[in-house]
Amino acid sequence: MPAEVAIPIACNKDCIGGCPLLAYVRDGRVTRIGNNRVGSPYMSGCAKGFQAVKTLYAPDRLTAPLLRTGPRCSGSFKQVSWPEALDLVAGQLADIKARYGAEAVMRLGGSGSCRGALHNTRSLASRFLAMFGGCTELTSGYSNGAALFVTPFVLGTFNAGIDAGTLQFSNLIILWGANISDCRLGSEMEARLLEAKRRGTPIIAIDPRRTATASHLGTQWIPVRPGTDSALMMAVLYVLITEDLVDAAFAARYSAGFDGLVQRILGGDGPDGVARTPAWAERICGTPAETIVALARQYGRAKPAALLPGLSIQRTIGGEDAIRMAIALQVATGNLGQPGGSSGAFAQGTLPPPRVGSIGVPVLAAQPAVPTYRWADAILGGQAGGYPSDIKAIYNVGGNYVSQGSDVHKNMRAFEQVEFSVCHDLFLTPTARYCDVVLPVSTSLERQDIIFTSGNYLLFSNRATKPLPGTRTDYAILAELAARLGFGRVHRRQRRGGLAAQLRGRLRNPRL
Numbered sequence: 001m002p003a004e005v006a007i008p009i010a011c012n013k014d015c016i017g018g019c020p021l022l023a024y025v026r027d028g029r030v031t032r033i034g035n036n037r038v039g040s041p042y043m044s045g046c047a048k049g050f051q052a053v054k055t056l057y058a059p060d061r062l063t064a065p066l067l068r069t070g071p072r073c074s075g076s077f078k079q080v081s082w083p084e085a086l087d088l089v090a091g092q093l094a095d096i097k098a099r100y101g102a103e104a105v106m107r108l109g110g111s112g113s114c115r116g117a118l119h120n121t122r123s124l125a126s127r128f129l130a131m132f133g134g135c136t137e138l139t140s141g142y143s144n145g146a147a148l149f150v151t152p153f154v155l156g157t158f159n160a161g162i163d164a165g166t167l168q169f170s171n172l173i174i175l176w177g178a179n180i181s182d183c184r185l186g187s188e189m190e191a192r193l194l195e196a197k198r199r200g201t202p203i204i205a206i207d208p209r210r211t212a213t214a215s216h217l218g219t220q221w222i223p224v225r226p227g228t229d230s231a232l233m234m235a236v237l238y239v240l241i242t243e244d245l246v247d248a249a250f251a252a253r254y255s256a257g258f259d260g261l262v263q264r265i266l267g268g269d270g271p272d273g274v275a276r277t278p279a280w281a282e283r284i285c286g287t288p289a290e291t292i293v294a295l296a297r298q299y300g301r302a303k304p305a306a307l308l309p310g311l312s313i314q315r316t317i318g319g320e321d322a323i324r325m326a327i328a329l330q331v332a333t334g335n336l337g338q339p340g341g342s343s344g345a346f347a348q349g350t351l352p353p354p355r356v357g358s359i360g361v362p363v364l365a366a367q368p369a370v371p372t373y374r375w376a377d378a379i380l381g382g383q384a385g386g387y388p389s390d391i392k393a394i395y396n397v398g399g400n401y402v403s404q405g406s407d408v409h410k411n412m413r414a415f416e417q418v419e420f421s422v423c424h425d426l427f428l429t430p431t432a433r434y435c436d437v438v439l440p441v442s443t444s445l446e447r448q449d450i451i452f453t454s455g456n457y458l459l460f461s462n463r464a465t466k467p468l469p470g471t472r473t474d475y476a477i478l479a480e481l482a483a484r485l486g487f488g489r490v491h492r493r494q495r496r497g498g499l500a501a502q503l504r505g506r507l508r509n510p511r512l
């Protein structure tokens with residue numbers, strides 16, 4: 001029997017935990033995936049990363065390009081050859097551009113493989129479409145739109161995460177809408193929290209649900225109504241202010257405008273003149289006033305305290321306020337920038353990594369763009385509805401936007417309206433069922449890359465096995481389309497160097 005070898009890989013799922021893993025391979029076939037504790041004994045993957053082998057060999061994985069033959073979403077497709085599919089996609093894109101302009105193509109998706117320096121579903125598609133002549137781009141994302149927008153206004157940067165190792169210095173940890181057991185927030189976070197709990201550090205989980213985190217990692221669970229976190233935070237600050245628990249010297253030295261916030265919380269400077277008392281907050285967030293008072297007292301006296309918010313608190317109307325208030329609380333208690341404290345900003349994915357090159361995206365002047373949350377509205381409304389372009393085609397790479405956006409019926413109508421749609425995917429997802437052409441891609445186990453993680457480290461991910469026959473990388477697909485559309489590497493060599501260069505270019509043309 002052939003020997004089993006362990007090949008270092010990195011999980012590049014969009015949780016951005018950046019877990020170093022090992023793919024165990026026997027006779028060219030991945031048999032299982034496990035932890036690779038190369039960097040720290042605290043680093044560990046989760047079931048999602050370990051199950052990647054099931055995705056790799058899933059019986060319903062796509063292994064041939066599909067062309068739609070029935071009504072959209074009917075699931076009626078026929079298999080076509082790669083040259084036929086690529087010719088068709090290139091022809092449709094060229095036709096749309098000729099009739100309406102490049103901005104009539106909207107780029108969708110991106111988070112499918114978004115951690116690679118090269119195999120990055122967002123950068124690759126954006127680069128391809130920029131070289132195509134532009135497109136209508138999406139800004140921000142479903143995950144962290146409010147946090148991404150508002151954090152730089154408060155801190156001057158979005159790079160304000162935490163090294164989970166510093167939790168060893170914390171006297172109190174508050175997980176605010178952060179379900180670490182399921183969402184992780186980094187490869188080390190869960191293990192560091194467990195260690196802190198065993199050490200006797202109080203860990204308060206504030207969450208509408210008694211999550212696995214609240215049960216297993218937390219020492220106390222405080223329920224709150226969904227979408228009311230900023231009210232609860234304001235009431236906590238009210239108690240800190242009125243019970244003289246604010247680190248006034250710290251706030252004065254390291255922040256601007258804190259006095260104005262104090263006035264607003266006390267009711268003196270607000271539009272309604274209402275003080276943000278625990279009783280006021282209880283009516284909004286359902287958390288008993290006495291629980292709020294106890295929380296604020298414990299928090300105000302437990303320096304250093306780490307407040308770690310998840311992204312859930314900003315996925316609501318006015319979600320920016322919860323992000324701002326969490327940072328303000330860490331300023332008020334003097335915990336920002338302290339070992340064992342935290343910035344109060346989103347606690348993952350935001351430490352500056354080592355510098356390394358990655359696939360570049362040309363910056364186009366005057367490229368139309370719409371917020372991710374508005375993509376379907378932009379298609380349905382067009383310029384008449386105040387959006388920057390009239391969308392006629394969708395190019396979707398690494399995303400399932402029909403079901404990811406909350407208004408699924410609106411998303412379906414948007415896909416129904418366009419003249420042409422194409423996607424790259426592993427499976428016939430709901431979005432793929434709406435597309436005219438579906439191009440089957442390889443998984444991260446079938447290619448090598450450098451992976452950007454949530455921490456201050458990079459990982460190299462080896463190719464654990466050959467791509468499944470019939471699949472190609474996103475890079476290879478887009479390179480072939482670029483060649484057909486006149487801006488590929490082979491095409492440029494043809495123009496520059498004649499036949500010899502053309503042959504050299506073909507020999508080197510990557511099928512990575």
Ligand code: SF4
Pocket residue numbers: 011012013015016017018019044045046047048049050184186187
């Ligand atoms: S925590 Fe995230 S990066 Fe780590 S194995 Fe799980 S899904 Fe992959």
